[in-house]
Amino acid sequence: MFDHLSLLNLYSEWGVDETLTSLCTNHLENVKPTTAIPIIKTSSSHSSNFLRHQNYSLQAKNIEDICQAITSFKDYPLYNTAMHSVLPKGNPLAPFFVIGEVPDADEDRNGQVFFGQSEFWLRQMFDSIQVSLDDCFCMPLIPWRPPGGRQLSINELTTCLPFLYKALEIYKPKFVISIGTLPARTLTQSSAPISQLQGKWHTIHLPQTHITLQLFPLRHPSQIQASSKIRQETWRDLLRIRSALYKTEID
Secondary structure: OHHHHHHHHHHHHHOOOOOOOOOOOOOOOOOOOOOOOOOOOOEEEEEEEEHHHHHHHOOOHHHHHHHHHOOOOOOHHHHHHHHOOEEEOOOOOOOOOEEEEEOOHHHHHEEEHHHHHHHHHHHHHHHHHOOOOHHOOOEOOOOOOOHOOOOOOOOHHHHHHHHHHHHHHHHOOOOOEEEEEHHHHHHHHHOOOOOOOOOOOEEOOOOOOOEEEEEEEEEHHHHHOOOOOHHHHHHHHHHHHHHHHHHHHHH
């Protein structure tokens, strides 16, 4: 053991010129275990309300019921962090269902699907093949924007999809047009990039039903502005959609 003089000399060599405490600390003493923090259980009333509203969406008979289920989903975290619920719009009996991406900032602020620049460019795209966006039924993939526009979790996507699936199940549109990567991947149940999904029709199957629908993926307007090659590919895709609609009109 060091004597007092040796210890002072050691402190001097180490550059210690002041003490921080007058009490000695035994660093070899056994550390007392910390008390575990009790887990706070989720309120059973919130859980029951959450399940009740989710089941209500599955029992919807029309688009009004679906909108009611969305606006009543108040126990869900995304509902509370979003500025607005982005509801579907248009005629649900239209031949085209246009499915948008997760709501962006403009859509979240205004509570409307395809708002602002997205709506402007989408109208231009559809007008080029003599299809009015007003004659389509538009619905976002999910009704709420995640905080800060972060990526959706698998659990969040699974929880919110029944609203969209129920609308597709009730109205069974002739054509489903997805806008952007995530709607295309989700509805085709594929992990392929949008470049591999676009350019052709896909037969999609609605979960827990025997219903099949025809889906055509399009790039999001923000992607189309990125390069002339993508614009050319999108123009060919729009012509394929117009051809399918024209064939249906003749039949």
